[in-house]
Amino acid sequence: MLDLVDFHSHFPSPNAMVCTAFPLESHALQKDAQPLMRFEGLLPQYWSIGRWEILKTHLLESDIHLGEIGLDRRFAGAVPLDRQFENLTMMIRYAYSLGKKVTIHSVQATELTIRAIKEASLPSFSVLWHGFTGSKETARQLYDSGVLIGIGPRFHGDLPAITTANPSWVLETDYEGTDENQYNEILSSCYASAAKRLGMVLDEVKEHCYGQAQAFADKPIPRR
Ligand SMILES: [Zn+2]
Numbered sequence: 001m002l003d004l005v006d007f008h009s010h011f012p013s014p015n016a017m018v019c020t021a022f023p024l025e026s027h028a029l030q031k032d033a034q035p036l037m038r039f040e041g042l043l044p045q046y047w048s049i050g051r052w053e054i055l056k057t058h059l060l061e062s063d064i065h066l067g068e069i070g071l072d073r074r075f076a077g078a079v080p081l082d083r084q085f086e087n088l089t090m091m092i093r094y095a096y097s098l099g100k101k102v103t104i105h106s107v108q109a110t111e112l113t114i115r116a117i118k119e120a121s122l123p124s125f126s127v128l129w130h131g132f133t134g135s136k137e138t139a140r141q142l143y144d145s146g147v148l149i150g151i152g153p154r155f156h157g158d159l160p161a162i163t164t165a166n167p168s169w170v171l172e173t174d175y176e177g178t179d180e181n182q183y184n185e186i187l188s189s190c191y192a193s194a195a196k197r198l199g200m201v202l203d204e205v206k207e208h209c210y211g212q213a214q215a216f217a218d219k220p221i222p223r224r
Pocket residue numbers: 008009010019068174
């Protein structure tokens with residue numbers, strides 16, 4: 001039932017905005033799966049010109065969006081952070097030129113990632129920062145730049161403070177498995193846990209996320 005929207009998943013569910021870590025990742029090839037929105041990305045550790053060329057072609061020739069892409073300090077030894085930054089900026093600009101949405105992944109590189117987003121000066125509701133674990137100041141900075149923040153199972157911070165700082169918060173599973181039942185359980189528990197931590201009723205949380213999905217997607221989101 002599509003009243004729970006998952007803003008970031010690697011499992012091709014009709015409830016989800018599905019992302020990949022690099023082009024042609026196996027689940028992305030499940031053509032019969034009909035996710036809410038389909039993204040294809042290229043994380044820094046998988047960077048190559050060849051993969052970027054493939055991704056560019058896919059972006060140009062289909063209705064996919066770009067993600068996940070970003071900066072990851074854990075891989076700075078293999079791809080230096082300034083190089084990651086150049087690649088990220090270039091990819092964001094390319095997506096923007098095609099009117100595509102972008103899902104961002106950022107690990108231990110918050111300031112630099114914000115700089116890359118700001119330099120591209122994208123319109124509001126174009127960028128989703130997935131797996132947000134930052135401070136309320138960062139959440140606010142992202143809100144001021146029109147960036148949605150995805151709250152997933154790994155978020156253990158002060159949810160009321162973060163969601164006040166960035167009212168464009170959304171929920172995500174970041175599920176990488178293949179078990180549909182397990183996936184649905186995790187998605188439901190993301191919503192239940194957010195409702196509890198925010199002192200909201202579940203329907204309010206669903207309504208909020210549905211509204212954000214409408215604003216973020218390029219197409220009307222059906223309700224079943
Ligand atoms: Zn992911």
